[in-house]
Amino acid sequence: MVAALELYLDTDATRRLRALWKALEAEGIPTLASLQDSKHRPHVSLAAASQLSPSAVASALGDAPVGRDLVLDLDFVGQFVGRVLWLGVTPTEALLERHRAVHDRLAAGGVSVWDHYRPGLWVPHCTVSLRVPNPLMGAAVRRCLExxxxxxxxxxxxVTDHANDIAHPLPG
Known part of the structure; x- marks a missing residue:
């Protein structure tokens, strides 16, 4: 089970990412589009954990800006161990400062997250697939580069947890 604090992208970027998902699915490469009854939408996660209480996260963040109006540049393709394919977000000063501020508030509010999402360890990314078949990885990377x-x-x-039907919008 995974819960996350997700940042959502503008209409044009979302449309282009969904088109990528569709193209990959047509080539036999599973994407977030086919997970959990198609509940996923293109996003960048600022924090993740086995569970996140939407009310605890909202309380910890208060009126602090979470992500709205940040500009993200997705410029490269990457992989995590386990055949996870993603588009890399260039780690700008504005993004890293916002990420740190969110995590400072979460920590102060007693909200625990996975270590690899903490400042200094986090790799900003937009997940494309959680399980690319090994023989199709090259084709998937080429498609992403397009x-x-x-x-x-x-x-x-x-705050989302698709396995438990949680999608709790946050202000700012």
């Missing part, structure tokens, strides 16, 4: 570079503006944020 839509890059991609500039996106953050338009909203939410």
């Amino acid at each position: 839509i890059l570079p991609l500039r996106a503006t953050v338009t909203g944020a939410s």
Whole structure:
């Protein structure tokens, strides 16, 4: 089970990422589009954990800006161990400062997150697939490169846990 604090992207970036998901799915590469009854939408996660209480996160963040109006540049393709494919977000000063501020508030509010999402360890990314078949990885990377570079503006944020039907929008 995974819960996350997700940043959502503007309409054009979302449309382009969904088109990428569709193209990959047509080539036999599973994407977030086919997970959990298609509940996922393109996003960048600022924090993740086995569980996140939406009310605890909202309380910890208060009126602090989460992500709205941040501009994100997706400029490269990466992989995590386990055949996870993602588009990399260039770690700008503005993004890293916002990430640190969010984590400072979460920690002060007693909200625990996975270590690899903490400042200094986090790799800003937009997940494309959690399980690319090994023989198709090269084709998947090439397909991802076709839509890059991609500039996106953050338009909203939410605490999500799709396995438990949680999608709690956050202000700012």
